[in-house]
Amino acid sequence: MTEPAFIDIDGRQVRLRGDWTIANYAALAPDVARQRSRIADTVDVDLGAVGALDTAGVSLLHDLLGKDRLAALASGESPLPPERRALLQAVAGVIDAAPPAPRVAGYAFGDIMEHAGIGMLAFWRHVIDIAGFIGITLETAFHVMLRPRRWRITSLAANLERTGLDAVPIVALLTFLVGAVVAFLGATVLAGFGASIFTVDLVAFSFLREFGPMLTAIIVAGRTASAFTAQIGSMRANEEIDAIRVGGLNPVELLVVPRVAALLLALPMLSFVAMISGIVGGMLVCALTLEISPTMFLSVLESHVGLRHFFVGIAKAPIFAFLIAVIGCLEGFRVEGSAQSVGEHTTSSVVQSIFIVIVVDAVAALFCMEMGW
Amino acid sequence: MTNVIEVRGVRNQFGRQVVHDGLDLDVRRGEILSVVGGSGTGKSVLLRTIVGLNRPAAGSVSVFGEDLLGLPTARRVAIERRFGVLFQKGALFSSLTVAENVALPLIEHAGLKAGEAARLAALKIALAGLPANAGEKYPAELSGGMIKRAALARALALDPDILFLDEPTAGLDPIGAAAFDELILTLRDALGLTVFMVTHDLDTIYTITDRVAVLAQKRVLVNDRLDVVADFDDAWIREYFHGPRGRAAAQAAPPAQRAPHNLSHGGQA
Structure with a gap:
């Protein structure tokens, strides 16, 4: 479909042939660069044999012939047909206004230092932001708490369903599997000491004190913190947050408080499900490989494991819940207007909330x- | 004049809702065609059908004499590469700068090196009437009018034969809209484009269009020069062209500009 393009130089005559279009651009560009120096100022240019011509072709002509001759070709005296002159004029009129973007030279060590500095500052500002946001959330929550008419029950219930009820299957399944794995581990190690029965203690202690709340918090951080960020972030990108403010409403009261409250209720319940399900997973492994029957498992559990271990574990759940919800919502508010920004902040909220869960744990x-609990 | 686009008997339906039924439309080489119609008459659906984003339930769409719906994919893509589309909200890729947005089709389709593509992209950005420093900005940093111009630069990247515009002046201030109209006209004359435009803007219709197609009753009611269309005997068309806004736009339009291929507009808008 496209004819190849050529540059013929014959003494004082430059003859251009073929299609000077984008399709031939890559092939022509080196030719143009080579021939440019061979064309003296005085030669005649003949475009009569040029087939198709488009803006990419005119850009090449500009490179080959220079600005002045292109302007001469576009002017009224040239023998070209009017529509071709119009094209040359349109491109010649703007081509000098379009210098190629200058590349900023990099300096590796300086760049690394700069990057580290920017990262430190951003981290510090972020810590301040989180502290500030926690303050705003608590202040608004106390305000709302004293006025039952402003409790947003519908929103709370919807969030409770999404963050709590809908997460039960995944939390139960994952902790069941981890419970089984811990029991296998205990069976392997403790059998060497003839202390297989302590597998029960291992599973119960680890799930009541640590794994139950922490695994749940990590799953919820991945599931719910990201959802909060994406919901609030796309509302922000869509100017909905501004609409809430302009409407005289408080976005923290409307969006953040119900989410925090829902997660504060949901995470302890999910943690409880996780503890039970992990212990059941361990119990199953004990029954199948160690010949510790469920009855025996439960009686050992009852005699060896005090209730305080359960309280130590479950007390952490509301703390995790608060931090996850606040980070998820805050990252949502930090979104700036584009789809990419929503993605970046969603990732960031998951990473931060998992990080903080593990640190706090x-x-x-x-x-x-230290307290001996 | 030859037809570059011929739509014949197209039927579009979504579920039980029929949008088009037996729709015929011609677009001629080198003209600026405006498609008008009330809300929900399927103007954008028609545009999407022609550019291949929506497959009609029946009928044919031929472009450059070839039936797009019956072509093998590779051939069809080759034809669709000769289209430039300006979406209503610009649809610029938000993760790329304006210059990268324009350079992307040049690198992907024309096989240019990054440096060559950047030079051509800068040229298209200038052709679309944007200042040189707009190239390094991200779409989120641009105003509404600049987004339209940047999207136009991207639509022009591969020097298309047909330019599709979906409400190009919607959301622009009157000065910006007039400048954009002028730009389309200049580019059409300079680059020999065929322009298919969905619009509500009566000023655009009166100042730069050659022919108008009116969508109503699930088909193209009339497709002709503006004066013929304006006198067509239909209640909606009368209301549209002879209502207060239509009359004002008709009086404001300089009649000289309505001739197709008016080459007096060599300069930039």
Whole structure:
């Protein structure tokens, strides 16, 4: 379909042939660069044999012939047909206004230092933001708490269903599997000491104190923090948050408080489900491989494991819930108007909430150990 | 004049709702055709059907004399590469700068190197009437009018033969809209484009269109020069062209500009 394009130089005559279009651009560009220096100022240019011509072709002509001759070809005296002159004029009129973007030279060590500095500053600002947002959320929550008429029951119930009820299957399944794995591990290690029966203690302690709340919090951080960020973020990208503000309403009261409240209720319940399901997973492994019957498992559980271990574990759940919900919502509010920004902040909210869950859990473990709980 | 697009007997339906039924439309080479119609008459659906984003339930769409619906994919893609589409909200890729948006089709389809593509992209951005520094901005940093111009630059990237515009002046201020009209006209004359435009803007219709197609009753009611269409005997068309806004636009339009291929507009808008 496309004719190849040529540049013929014959003494003082430059003859251009073929289709000077985008399809031939890649093939012509090196030719043009080579021939440019061979064309003296005085030669005649003949475009009579040029087939199709488009803006990419005119850009090449500009490179080959220079600005002045292109302007001469576009002017009234040239023998070209009017529509071709119009094309040359349109391109010649703007081509000098379009210099190629200058590339900023990089400097590797400086760039790394700069990047590290920017990262540190951003982190510090972020910590301040989170602290500020926690303050705003708590203030609004206390305000709302004293006025039952402003409780948003519908929103709370909907969020409770999405964050709590809908997460039960995945939480139960994953903790069941981890419970089984922990029991296998215990069976392998403890059998060497002839202490297989302590597998029961291992499963019960680990799930009541640590794994139940922490695994749940990590799953919920992946599931719910991302959902909160994406919901609030796309509302922000769509100017809905601004509409809420302009309507004299408080977006924190409308969007954040119900979500935080829902997660505060949902996460302890999910943690409880996780504890039970993990212990059931361990119990199944004990029954199948260690010949510890469920009855025996439960009686050992009852005699060896105090209730306080359950309280130590479940007390962490509301703390995790609050942090996850606040980080999810805050990242949503930090979205800036584009789909990419929603994606970036969703990722960031999941990473941050998992990070903070593990850090808080580690600190809590140390604290409980020192207190002898 | 030859027809570059011929739509014959097209039927579009979504579920039980029939949008088009037995719709015929011709678009001639080098003209600016405006498609008008009330809300919900399927103007955008017609545009999407022609550019291949929507497959009609019946009928044929031929472009450059070839039936798009019956062609093998590779051939069809080759033809669709000769289309430039300006979507209503611009549809610029938000993760790329304006220059990268324009350079993308040049690199992907024309096989240019990044440097060559960047130079051509800068040329298209200037052709679309944007300042040179607009190239390094992201779509989120642009105003509504600049987004339209940037999207036009991307639509023009591969030097298309047919330019599809979906409500190009919607959301622009009157000065910006007039400048955009002028730009379309200049580009049409300079690049020899055929322009298919869905619009509500009566000023655009009166100043730059050669022919108008009116969509109503699930088909093209009339497809002709503006004066013929305006006198067509239909209640909606009378209301549209002879209502207060239509009359004002008719009086404001300079009649000289209505001739097709008016080459007096060599300069930039």
